[in-house]
Amino acid sequence: MKPYSEYLQRINTAIEQANYGQYPDELYAPIRYMMSLGGKRLRPILTLMACDLFGSDSEKAVPAALAVEVFHNFTLVHDDIMDNAPLRRGKETVYKKWNMPVAILAGDLMMIKATDFLCETDTPRLKELITLFNTTAREVCEGQQIDMNFETQNQVKHEEYIHMITLKTAVLLGAALKLGALVAGASDSDAEHIYEFGKNTGIAFQIQDDILDSFGDGSLTGKKVGGDIAANKKTLLLIELLESVHKDDKKVLDELLKMPDSDEKIQGVLALYTKYQIREFAELKKQTYFNLALKNLSKIQAKPESKQVLESMAINLMERLS
Amino acid sequence: MKPYSEYLQRINTAIEQANYGQYPDELYAPIRYMMSLGGKRLRPILTLMACDLFGSDSEKAVPAALAVEVFHNFTLVHDDIMDNAPLRRGKETVYKKWNMPVAILAGDLMMIKATDFLCETDTPRLKELITLFNTTAREVCEGQQIDMNFETQNQVKHEEYIHMITLKTAVLLGAALKLGALVAGASDSDAEHIYEFGKNTGIAFQIQDDILDSFGDGSLTGKKVGGDIAANKKTLLLIELLESVHKDDKKVLDELLKMPDSDEKIQGVLALYTKYQIREFAELKKQTYFNLALKNLSKIQAKPESKQVLESMAINLMERLS
Numbered sequence: 129m130k131p132y133s134e135y136l137q138r139i140n141t142a143i144e145q146a147n148y149g150q151y152p153d154e155l156y157a158p159i160r161y162m163m164s165l166g167g168k169r170l171r172p173i174l175t176l177m178a179c180d181l182f183g184s185d186s187e188k189a190v191p192a193a194l195a196v197e198v199f200h201n202f203t204l205v206h207d208d209i210m211d212n213a214p215l216r217r218g219k220e221t222v223y224k225k226w227n228m229p230v231a232i233l234a235g236d237l238m239m240i241k242a243t244d245f246l247c248e249t250d251t252p253r254l255k256e257l258i259t260l261f262n263t264t265a266r267e268v269c270e271g272q273q274i275d276m277n278f279e280t281q282n283q284v285k286h287e288e289y290i291h292m293i294t295l296k297t298a299v300l301l302g303a304a305l306k307l308g309a310l311v312a313g314a315s316d317s318d319a320e321h322i323y324e325f326g327k328n329t330g331i332a333f334q335i336q337d338d339i340l341d342s343f344g345d346g347s348l349t350g351k352k353v354g355g356d357i358a359a360n361k362k363t364l365l366l367i368e369l370l371e372s373v374h375k376d377d378k379k380v381l382d383e384l385l386k387m388p389d390s391d392e393k394i395q396g397v398l399a400l401y402t403k404y405q406i407r408e409f410a411e412l413k414k415q416t417y418f419n420l421a422l423k424n425l426s427k428i429q430a431k432p433e434s435k436q437v438l439e440s441m442a443i444n445l446m447e448r449l450s
Numbered sequence: 451m452k453p454y455s456e457y458l459q460r461i462n463t464a465i466e467q468a469n470y471g472q473y474p475d476e477l478y479a480p481i482r483y484m485m486s487l488g489g490k491r492l493r494p495i496l497t498l499m500a501c502d503l504f505g506s507d508s509e510k511a512v513p514a515a516l517a518v519e520v521f522h523n524f525t526l527v528h529d530d531i532m533d534n535a536p537l538r539r540g541k542e543t544v545y546k547k548w549n550m551p552v553a554i555l556a557g558d559l560m561m562i563k564a565t566d567f568l569c570e571t572d573t574p575r576l577k578e579l580i581t582l583f584n585t586t587a588r589e590v591c592e593g594q595q596i597d598m599n600f601e602t603q604n605q606v607k608h609e610e611y612i613h614m615i616t617l618k619t620a621v622l623l624g625a626a627l628k629l630g631a632l633v634a635g636a637s638d639s640d641a642e643h644i645y646e647f648g649k650n651t652g653i654a655f656q657i658q659d660d661i662l663d664s665f666g667d668g669s670l671t672g673k674k675v676g677g678d679i680a681a682n683k684k685t686l687l688l689i690e691l692l693e694s695v696h697k698d699d700k701k702v703l704d705e706l707l708k709m710p711d712s713d714e715k716i717q718g719v720l721a722l723y724t725k726y727q728i729r730e731f732a733e734l735k736k737q738t739y740f741n742l743a744l745k746n747l748s749k750i751q752a753k754p755e756s757k758q759v760l761e762s763m764a765i766n767l768m769e770r771l772s
Contacts, residue, residue, distance in 0.1 A: 270559075
């Protein structure tokens with residue numbers, strides 16, 4: 129297992145050198161732009177790491193890693209249209225920099241290219257790779273739709289929320305790892321354990337995202353604190369608060385939810401979060417999924433020092449401040 | 451080779467029985483709706499026919515045929531957003547019946563499902579199928595972007611137009627046939643010939659579309675005659691007219707192009723089409739590509755009576771009135 133920075137460099141080179149296509153430039157320039165915006169490149173790095181973990185050469189997993197990253201960016205390009213989002217990683221979104229039709233088409237092509245890259249993998253298990261990739265892609269779309277449904281849904285249950293983030297965020301982390309494992313020729317049970325490890329880490333990762341949005345340091349996250357509160361977003365925190373509040377506070381909360389975005393609204397909801405120990409609740413949930421992830425990891429047959437690297441990375445993701 | 455109606459029935463049953471997914475219904479209802487709108491089902495039927503042509507059982511090609519039709523409908527769902535189109539086959543478009551985010555996501559999922567269906571094909575040549583399918587998908591997206599570019603492009607050359615319709619329309623007809631041929635185990639050269647046959651027929655098919663838009667019978671096409679003229683769409687007819695007009699008529703034409711949609715505008719351009727024999731020019735071009743298609747067909751090693759069925763169908767497509 130190599131250090132994160134080395135994997136990052138490898139995947140960035142692959143992204144830079146990838147041939148997405150040339151003509152018409154109106155279609156390919158947005159794709160190159162989107163792929164060059166950077167980021168942690170977490171998902172493709174998981175693919176490379178998993179390949180090394182199971183004793184193979186991560187170089188073999190580069191096409192699959194590229195497929196995962198291109199797919200992830202395809203979802204971002206389309207999500208930004210749906211969310212009418214002006215910025216992505218501090219730069220204009222494809223949708224804003226070009227226009228809606230270009231963003232739809234460029235996204236479509238990225239999805240197609242992702243499958244192309246996946247098919248470049250030199251493996252006798254290609255069909256397994258494609259099936260996993262496609263199932264995951266479908267689940268990510270389902271998760272996005274369920275998340276949109278939440279906006280108009282009166283009540284959202286904990287399990288529904290966990291199911292939504294599992295589909296929208298967590299399965300892709302699991303699949304990224306499993307793809308690397310399959311390329312390395314891991315056993316079916318190891319491939320399954322690492323998928324579950326990634327999925328449960330992903331759920332914890334998303335809960336940390338919710339916590340950071342309300343309790344993070346805006347100077348570190350680069351986002352306005354309380355953005356989810358301002359938008360009445362049904363995060364795990366708000367769902368739990370809605371279930372916990374006593375009668376009197378319920379009235380206060382209902383009033384706050386009706387308010388437009390303001391400091392008063394954000395501070396009001398934060399005060400209720402504190403009163404009902406919502407952060408503590410979310411931290412506990414996060415820990416529960418992280419513990420599940422550790423259990424999955426413990427079942428994997430691989431070098432302990434390599435597994436340790438994955439564990440440390442998961443801890444970093446879960447405790448991250450940004 | 452069976453009669454068209456039998457293939458149509460088979461593909462409609464497959465479409466009806468296909469499992470696109472269940473939850474959330476907000477995502478899958480639009481997909482089922484779109485797939486149930488009907489149509490000629492030309493592309494999947496080509497896949498089935500090609501499989502029979504090469505002596506196999508078209509039943510084996512049903513998953514690939516389904517993939518082609520789901521893919522084609524995915525492009526329509528996204529095109530309708532880009533074109534802000536209210537109607538599709540006389541019914542509300544997904545985009546209008548639901549909304550834009552749902553239409554984007556439902557389209558994305560249809561693209562993913564198309565690959566899923568393709569992978570269900572029982573064939574040792576699956577990788578060839580996927581590569582062909584993905585290359586074609588990419589080309590269709592490129593064609594759509596080039597078509598959008600034409601809207602703001604001052605001058606479009608004949609070759610550019612033919613290249614655009616080749617990508618946007620014709621390659622999918624070629625690929626639909628070639629997929630069926632590959633499933634049937636056709637030789638590489640036969641697979642290539644039938645691809646070219648489909649592609650050239652597709653170009654002729656699209657030119658016929660342009661002709662019908664200006665010279666068709668609205669009561670048969672179900673479209674307003676002159677829709678392309680009203681929208682200044684750079685069809686083969688307008689491109690040829692722009693290259694042919696003499697100086698004085700050029701001024702008249704420029705004025706007509708500046709006019710908003712009106713009978714005066716449509717009749718004015720039609721008069722110039724007549725004066726410069728533009729319809730005759732288009733018919734000739736169409737015939738050129740149809741002759742190429744026949745040449746391709748003649749090279750295929752298959753039963754003459756089966757090839758005759760394909761030829762008759764191509765003639766019908768080219769001479770169709772709607």
